[in-house]
Every structure is written in C-alpha cells, then in structure tokens.
Amino acid sequence: MIPMKLLCYSAITLCFNGAVLRRYLREELMLAFPYTFFILLPTIAQPFCQLFLGGFCGVTVFAIACYYLYRNLPQQCLEARGKVVFITGCEHGLAHAAARHLDSLGFHVYAAFLTEDAKAEKELAQACSDRLVTLSLDPSDDNRVTSTVEELRERLNGKELWGLVNGVSSCFYAESEIMSPDLYRKLWTVNVEGQIRVTRALLPLIRRSRGRIVNITGISNRLPAPGFSAFCASKAALLMYSDVLRLELAKWAVRVSVIEPSEYRASFNKEGRLKKAFLQMKYELNNLVARDYGEQYFADALATVEREDGTDFSPDQSAPCRAVEHALLAKNPHEHYACDKTSFVLGLLTSHAPTFVTDTVAKFLAGTNISARSLSMLSDDCKSKRAGLADDAANENFNVMSTKGASESSTNVPDVPSE
Numbered sequence: 001m002i003p004m005k006l007l008c009y010s011a012i013t014l015c016f017n018g019a020v021l022r023r024y025l026r027e028e029l030m031l032a033f034p035y036t037f038f039i040l041l042p043t044i045a046q047p048f049c050q051l052f053l054g055g056f057c058g059v060t061v062f063a064i065a066c067y068y069l070y071r072n073l074p075q076q077c078l079e080a081r082g083k084v085v086f087i088t089g090c091e092h093g094l095a096h097a098a099a100r101h102l103d104s105l106g107f108h109v110y111a112a113f114l115t116e117d118a119k120a121e122k123e124l125a126q127a128c129s130d131r132l133v134t135l136s137l138d139p140s141d142d143n144r145v146t147s148t149v150e151e152l153r154e155r156l157n158g159k160e161l162w163g164l165v166n167g168v169s170s171c172f173y174a175e176s177e178i179m180s181p182d183l184y185r186k187l188w189t190v191n192v193e194g195q196i197r198v199t200r201a202l203l204p205l206i207r208r209s210r211g212r213i214v215n216i217t218g219i220s221n222r223l224p225a226p227g228f229s230a231f232c233a234s235k236a237a238l239l240m241y242s243d244v245l246r247l248e249l250a251k252w253a254v255r256v257s258v259i260e261p262s263e264y265r266a267s268f269n270k271e272g273r274l275k276k277a278f279l280q281m282k283y284e285l286n287n288l289v290a291r292d293y294g295e296q297y298f299a300d301a302l303a304t305v306e307r308e309d310g311t312d313f314s315p316d317q318s319a320p321c322r323a324v325e326h327a328l329l330a331k332n333p334h335e336h337y338a339c340d341k342t343s344f345v346l347g348l349l350t351s352h353a354p355t356f357v358t359d360t361v362a363k364f365l366a367g368t369n370i371s372a373r374s375l376s377m378l379s380d381d382c383k384s385k386r387a388g389l390a391d392d393a394a395n396e397n398f399n400v401m402s403t404k405g406a407s408e409s410s411t412n413v414p415d416v417p418s419e
Helices: 004-025 035-052 055-071 093-105 118-127 142-156 181-209 229-252 270-283 287-309 318-329 341-352 355-366 376-412
Strands: 084-088 108-113 133-136 161-166 212-216 255-260 336-338
Touching: 004 035, 004 055, 035 055, 084 093, 084 181, 093 108, 093 118, 093 318, 108 118, 108 142, 118 133, 133 142, 142 181, 161 181, 161 318, 181 212, 181 229, 212 229, 212 318, 229 255, 255 318, 270 287, 318 336, 336 341, 341 355
Parallel strands: 084 108, 084 161, 108 133, 161 212, 212 255, 255 336
Antiparallel strands: none
16 A cells, blocks of 8 residues: 555645646746756655655645745746836836836836926936836826826837836825824825726736736735834735736736835935924824823834934845846746745745734834833823822821821720719
8 A cells, every 4th residue: 555645745746747847838937957957856856855854744845845946947038128018106216126127128118207206207217228208197196197098008109018017105104093094095095096096097908918017015015014004004905906906817818916025115204204294293183192192202203203214215126126027027927026035034924923923023123113101191190100109108107197096095095984
C-alpha cells in the first residue's frame, strides 16, 4: 500500500508541473537556461523533503515552497513600446516616479495632475521624452473627468489605451473624533469615489484593448495607523473595489492589479498641508471635545505632524515602479504586489497574527500614536480622584478625632446622683 505522505508529495508535484505546463502552452513563461532548473526544482527536491522533513509538516513546507516558486517563475512580457498608459496623481510620490519609469520603457504616458503644480509638471516634462503628455484632472468633479476623457480620446487619434494607473491620493492627519466631516468627505471623494469615477470613464477604452488597470493602495489598506483613520479606510475600500473589479472584468480579459508598497511616501505634508488642516480642524472643534482632549494633546499632535513634515519624501521607489511595470506588461500579472520584504511580512502579520501583536506593530511603525497621559480629561479625573482621596482621608481623621474626643468626654463627666 502506498503511504499517504508519498501520495501527498506526488500530488503536489503533479499539480505544480501541470500548472507550469499550462502556462507554457499559453506562452507565459521564459524557459531558457537557467530558468528551466527552477521548473525542475520541486521534482528534484521532493525526495530530500521526504527524507529530512518527516510527517505532514514536511508536506506543508513543500507545498508552500512550490506555491511561491510558481508565483515567481520568470514570465514572458509584452512589448512596452507604442503602448499608451494613463496615470493619475503625477504631481508627487509613486505616480510621479512611475510616469518617469514607464516613459523610459517606451510607453506613451498621459500624466494627469490633481493640483496645479507647475513646478512638478515642469520637472516631469524635463525628465521624460516628448511622448509624455500632461493633463489636469480633478477626479472628484464629473465634468472635469468627462472633459479630460474626451481630450484623451482626441489625443489618442485611433490608438488604444492599454493601461490605467490610479495613483492619485489625498491625506489628512487627525483622530476620528477630531477630523471634520468636510475633510473626511473630501479625502473619500478623491481616494475612493474619484478613482472609481476615472476607472468607469476609461473602462470602454480599456475593454477594447483588453488592457490593464493598476490601483496603488499601500500597506495602509491592511495596517491601521493612529490618526489616519480616513486614509486607511479609503485605501481598504479601494482594495476591495479592485478585487471585485478584477472578478467582473475577467470575462473581458482585462487584468486588475493592486500595488501595496510599505515604504512609499507621498508629499502629503508638502508646505505644511497636514499642519494647516489640523489647526483648522482644532479651530472648528466642539468646545466640549476640545476641553476633554486638552492643550497637551494638541501640542503632542502638532509635534507629530511637524515630525512627519521633516520626513524624507524621496526614497528609492524602484521596487514599486517595477511592480507597476510587471502589472502592465506581464502576460499573467499578479493580483497583489507586495513590493518589498516589509510589505510581504506585514501582509502576513495582519492576516495571521493576534490583534494585540498587529496593534503594537502598527503603533510602532506609524509613530503617530499619542499617549493617554496627554489627555486633559484623564488628568483631570486623576486630580479629582486624588483630591477625593485626600478629602476622604481628612474626613476619616476628623471622624476619628471626634470619636476620641467624645469618648474622653464621657469618661470625665461626673456621675449624676440618683434621686
């Protein structure tokens, strides 16, 4: 009788080889040397796993290794030259870097700017070729989106739109109770509704080319950051929208991918934007809430914003740019791209670790958590409790002294003679 463990190993190897053969017949894989060795690796490694990793623990390790090997097999890529891609939010951050990277590959890049930043637009135009075209696009305005799409159709002049990269993003810093509804609505309009509006407007063009949609979210779609509830919620909503859209557009052969970098920084706080918005929210805050939080809290919050203001917003963004490139050109792109080891580890952490571990890591990485010692209401309660304890002690001493005095008086009173 064949042992169950051997059957499991054989089934995993057979499934791996079958999946690789399927992708080979679709001309998705690069099978030139030395890549052929990686395809044969599970068959070679199977006897060693059976020998050195006993029981079903070895089967589990072998299955996980085969899965990640399958996901990272070298793929055939499409030719970039001549393809047209539309990118939003190019005034800063990853979208700006991706526009430069895709232009260097030969794409015809249409770079859309949310804000009128002449300096960033000039910088991008100087760093790229004549193929790059800059546009103005406010995704929260239906009329602006419609006019920009019509302008894009005219500029395409019969060419197909291959890809859409949604990189536009807005952010404000404030805890949920302090953030004003207007800013919450503005952030949500840009980060979620705006991305959906632009995607819907360009979908007819992308369906005809059977192209790609790439949405940039970041690890904040899974990892909570204190003070950024609106931002994290909007990125989580964009993640779920992308996953649903991927299933819906599969019948059109349109691929949807999500980029989740962990070390991605955008100039949200350029020219002190976060600080100005926070001060405005503090000014408009309800008096009761402002009194409960107290001046010490707002001082610590402003110090946090100023610390973020000094952060370097120009890290090496080559890894997420390569992920955008792969999502646009690979014949079989991934659904989610963890652009670095940190993003990969944090993704596993948020999915499998206990909540208290995730919360501790989130507060440490975000660096925006404010201690309860800064709250005015709690400090007032402590003072009240201390004052109450002092009053209770004083009353107790008074009662003891009164009792003692009464007892002494009763012993010193002379006996009254009876009649």
